[in-house]
Each structure stands twice: as C-alpha cells, then as structure tokens.
Amino acid sequence: MLLSQNFAYYHKMNTPLVAPPKDTRQGSLAVVGMGMTLGSHLTPLSRSHIEQADVIFAGLSDNIVEQWLQRMNADVRSLQPYYKEGKSRRKTYEEWVDLMMTEVRAGKRVCGVFYGHPGIFAWSPHKVIEVARAEGFQAHMEPGISAEDCLYADLGIDPGTVGCQHFEAGQILFYERRIDPSGYLVLWQVGLVGDRSLARFTTSGAYRQVLVDVLSKDYPLDHEIILYRAVTLPIQKPRIRRIALRDLPFVDVPTEETVILPPAATLKPNHEIRERLAALDKLEKEASVA
Amino acid sequence: MLDTIEMLEAIGSDASLRYASTVELTHVLERAQATGALTAAVASGDVSHLAPEFGHAKNFAPQATQTFLSSDLE
Numbered sequence: 001m002l003l004s005q006n007f008a009y010y011h012k013m014n015t016p017l018v019a020p021p022k023d024t025r026q027g028s029l030a031v032v033g034m035g036m037t038l039g040s041h042l043t044p045l046s047r048s049h050i051e052q053a054d055v056i057f058a059g060l061s062d063n064i065v066e067q068w069l070q071r072m073n074a075d076v077r078s079l080q081p082y083y084k085e086g087k088s089r090r091k092t093y094e095e096w097v098d099l100m101m102t103e104v105r106a107g108k109r110v111c112g113v114f115y116g117h118p119g120i121f122a123w124s125p126h127k128v129i130e131v132a133r134a135e136g137f138q139a140h141m142e143p144g145i146s147a148e149d150c151l152y153a154d155l156g157i158d159p160g161t162v163g164c165q166h167f168e169a170g171q172i173l174f175y176e177r178r179i180d181p182s183g184y185l186v187l188w189q190v191g192l193v194g195d196r197s198l199a200r201f202t203t204s205g206a207y208r209q210v211l212v213d214v215l216s217k218d219y220p221l222d223h224e225i226i227l228y229r230a231v232t233l234p235i236q237k238p239r240i241r242r243i244a245l246r247d248l249p250f251v252d253v254p255t256e257e258t259v260i261l262p263p264a265a266t267l268k269p270n271h272e273i274r275e276r277l278a279a280l281d282k283l284e285k286e287a288s289v290a
Numbered sequence: 291m292l293d294t295i296e297m298l299e300a301i302g303s304d305a306s307l308r309y310a311s312t313v314e315l316t317h318v319l320e321r322a323q324a325t326g327a328l329t330a331a332v333a334s335g336d337v338s339h340l341a342p343e344f345g346h347a348k349n350f351a352p353q354a355t356q357t358f359l360s361s362d363l364e
Contacts, residue, residue, distance in 0.1 A: 039302020063347045064340065068295050083350045201350060233340075234302035235315070235332050255350070 027104035029132045031112040031125040033144015036230045038065050041145040046113075047072065049142060053111035055103050057096065059124075061115040061256060062232040069113060088198040093124040100128045104137050115232075117146035121168065121188055147258060148186070150230035154238040155260065157184060162263055169193040169259070172214055181218040181264040187211075190248075191255035205249035212248050219264045221246035226260040227253065294328045294343055 030049040035041020050056060050069070056076040060066045070076045079099070082092045096112075103110045112118065118125040119141050132139035148166070152159065163183030169190045171177055179185060187193075192200065194207035212221070222244050229239040243251060248259070292300065297319065301307040307315065312332060319329045331339040 037302055039299040040308065061349050063349050064295070064298070064344050066349065067344060068299065071295065080347075080349055233337055234298060234308055235328075236337055237335065 027107045027110065027137055029100065029104050029110045029112070029128065029137060029139035030142065031114065031118045031129060031140070032142040033117045033119075033146070034060060034065060034069070034113050034115050035145040036116050036147055036150050036232060037145075037234055038062070038068055038232065039234050043142065043144070046142045046144065049111050050113060052109065054108040055110055057100050057110070057112045059096065059112070059114045059122075065115070065232055073111075085201055086199050090198050093127070096124040097128045097131060100124075101131055101135075104132055104139075105135070114144075117144045117149075119143070120146050120148065147230045147256075150238070151186070151228055151258060151260070154230065154240065155226065155228060157260070159184065162267060169211060170195070173210060179215075179218045181261075182267050183263060185261040187259040187261070189255060190259045191253040191257060202255065208253065209249040212245060215245060215261070219245055219261060223261065223264050226262070227251070227257050228260060229254070229257045291323055294325055294340070297322065297324055297328060 030053070032046035032049050033041075033043075034046070035043075050072045053073060054075065056069065056073045057079055058066055058069055058076055059079040060069065066076070066078060066080075077099075079096050082095050083089070084092075100110050100112055112125055112128060114122055114125055125141060129139045129141060151157065157164070163180065164186060165180060165183060166186045166188065167177060169187040170193055172179070172187065173194055174196075190208065190211070191202055193203055193211050195203050224242050225245050225248065227239070227241040227243065231238055239257070241251070245261070253259070301315070307318065310318065312335070316329060316333050319332060325343060327339050327343045331337050
C-alpha cells in the first residue's frame with residue numbers, strides 16, 4: 001500500500017497515529033531551521049521537534065522570533081549571550097557545541113534551533129551532529145527555508161538559468177577563488193568582510209574597497225549590484241537596494257544583508273564540446289539505423 | 291483576544307493577511323484590538339515601533355563568518 005493511501009486510510013478511520021515510546025535514558029539531538037519569517041516558514045516537523053524536546057538552544061537573528069519560540073517550549077536557552085565584541089566567534093561556536101552536548105550526554109532530548117536553514121553558513125550545527133554521532137547518540141538535521149531561498153523568490157532569480165556561485169565574502173579576499181562573471185555571484189556577510197580576527201561585528205568601508213578591487217578584475221565598476229535582506233517579521237518588506245559596484249564601500253551594509261552580482265558577461269559557447277556531442281549524436285543515430 | 295506574537299504568527303501564516311495592503315492590514319488590526327505598537331509598525335512599515343513591547347535587544351545575526359582562518363594564520 002502506498003504511503004499516501006496509508007495516511008488516507010488513517011484519516012478516514014480517524015485513528016490517531018501513536019508514536020513509539022522514547023528511550024528516556026538516551027539523549028538525542030535534532031538541529032532544525034526556524035526559516036526566515038515568523039509564522040511563515042517553520043515546517044510542521046521542525047515544530048514538532050521543538051515541542052517534543054526537553055531543552056531548546058536558540059540561535060536566532062530576531063529577538064521577537066526568539067520570543068515566539070519561547071511559546072513552543074518551556075525551556076528555551078538563547079545562544080545570543082555567548083557573542084561578545086572582541087571575542088572570537090570560533091570560541092563562541094565551540095561553546096555552543098559544548099552547551100548542546102552537555103545536555104545530550106545528560107540524557108536529554110535536545111533541539112538546536114537556528115534561523116533560516118541550520119546547515120547553511122553554520123559551523124556549530126554540523127559540528128554538534130558530528131560530535132553526537134561519534135559518541136553514539138542519535139542526531140540529525142531538519143532543513144529550513146533559508147535567506148538564499150527567499151532571495152530567489154524576492155529577486156526573481158533562478159540559479160538554474162546561468163548558474164550561481166555563493167561565497168562568504170571573506171573567501172574572495174583570503175583565498176584565490178575562480179569567479180565566473182557569466183553567472184550570478186552571491187556574497188554573504190559582506191558587512192564583516194576582511195575581518196581576520198573573528199572578533200568584530202562589522203568592518204569599515206575600507207575593507208569593502210578591497211573587495212571591490214578584487215571584484216573589479218571580473219566586473220566593471222559601474223556594474224549594478226543588489227543589496228538584499230529577507231524579512232524576519234511578516235509585516236516587513238524585503239530590503240532591496242541597487243547600486244554601482246564602485247559605491248559598495250560608501251553605503252552601510254549590515255551583517256544580515258547579502259550582495260548579489262548579476263552576470264556581467266554572456267555565456268560563451270564551448271564549440272569543441274558541442275562538436276564532440278554532435279559526433280556522438282551521429283554515431284548513436286547510425287547505430288540505431290543499422 | 292490575540293496578543294502581538296499571536297497576531298504576527300497569524301499574519302505570517304495566512305496568505306490574505308501576509309500580502310494585504312497596509313491600509314487593509316491596519317484596519318484588520320484595529321478591529322482585532324491590536325496594540326498601538328503593532329498597528330503603528332504596520333502603518334509606518336517600521337518595526338522599531340515594536341521595541342517598547344519586546345525590548346530593544348538586537349540579535350547579532352548568528353553564525354556569521356564561517357571562514358575560520360586560525361589554521362592559516364598560526
């Protein structure tokens with residue numbers, strides 16, 4: 001019997017599905033995404049994890065969303081106080097892993113709740129699952145609607161049309177990366193670009209000027225770029241600003257904003273490969289006729 | 291009567307409310323006896339009006355900066 005038929009049967013019979021009893025001695029971990037927008041994006045399954053957990057750890061980008069989360073579980077512990085200006089975020093993220101694992105080892109059902117998708121631009125959710133599994137605990141991640149998902153909807157971009165590269169902006173500076181200007185380029189956390197200390201909450205326009213200088217190898221300085229922020233409250237509208245690349249150092253770029261560079265070049269046909277494919281087509285056609 | 295978080299959740303999960311015009315949504319909230327803070331936030335498009343109700347704490351966007359450089363710099 002198909003799964004859908006199974007559910008239809010249970011609905012028809014009005015028979016509640018009863019979950020199997022949990023082993024209350026064994027700790028477990030679920031890391032879930034809250035989505036971006038209050039009330040709109042939280043999946044039924046993630047909500048169920050939140051409601052059934054013994055303890056919640058919250059890494060959310062909006063204070064009001066955090067208060068909404070507190071309605072769903074009586075033991076919500078914010079991870080926000082572990083951030084401090086001048087303290088390495090690497091240390092903060094390691095502390096988050098320790099906090100969650102302490103409760104898992106104590107036999108609790110732990111749920112880590114992170115804004116957007118918990119596995120995108122998020123070190124500690126992946127790390128804590130790795131640690132929990134290595135110690136023999138059940139641990140998994142539930143996806144959430146990310147800022148990237150909202151970006152495609154709000155800006156009308158389909159990453160499949162010409163391709164789309166995503167980088168944390170710092171990677172463009174710290175490493176030699178190959179940028180393809182015939183596709184979209186999405187740069188995350190531009191507001192912090194160039195911070196090598198991991199201890200600052202923002203960097204100045206001088207750091208963004210370095211980014212512009214690097215990008216100017218592949219894009220003209222008058223190329224129109226987009227600064228984007230998804231909404232966290234359902235009464236907001238997405239923030240979308242269009243400026244010239246050269247102006248990026250001179251505008252305010254909060255950490256939650258993303259920079260999108262639309263294509264600056266057309267797709268270049270690969271004639272050599274096309275000829276190879278045409279030859280293959282011909283061979284297969286001849287073989288089918290013979 | 292719903293409180294502000296319940297109203298936000300209702301707006302976020304209802305297609306008609308989520309994309310209602312500012313005027314329509316303001317009328318809905320007035321009829322539902324929403325707080326002045328929420329009505330003002332919707333009418334002005336400025337969510338800072340909610341601060342008196344929820345506090346002024348601004349969350350740092352968590353998980354920013356994943357490119358850890360310590361191994362490169364040491």
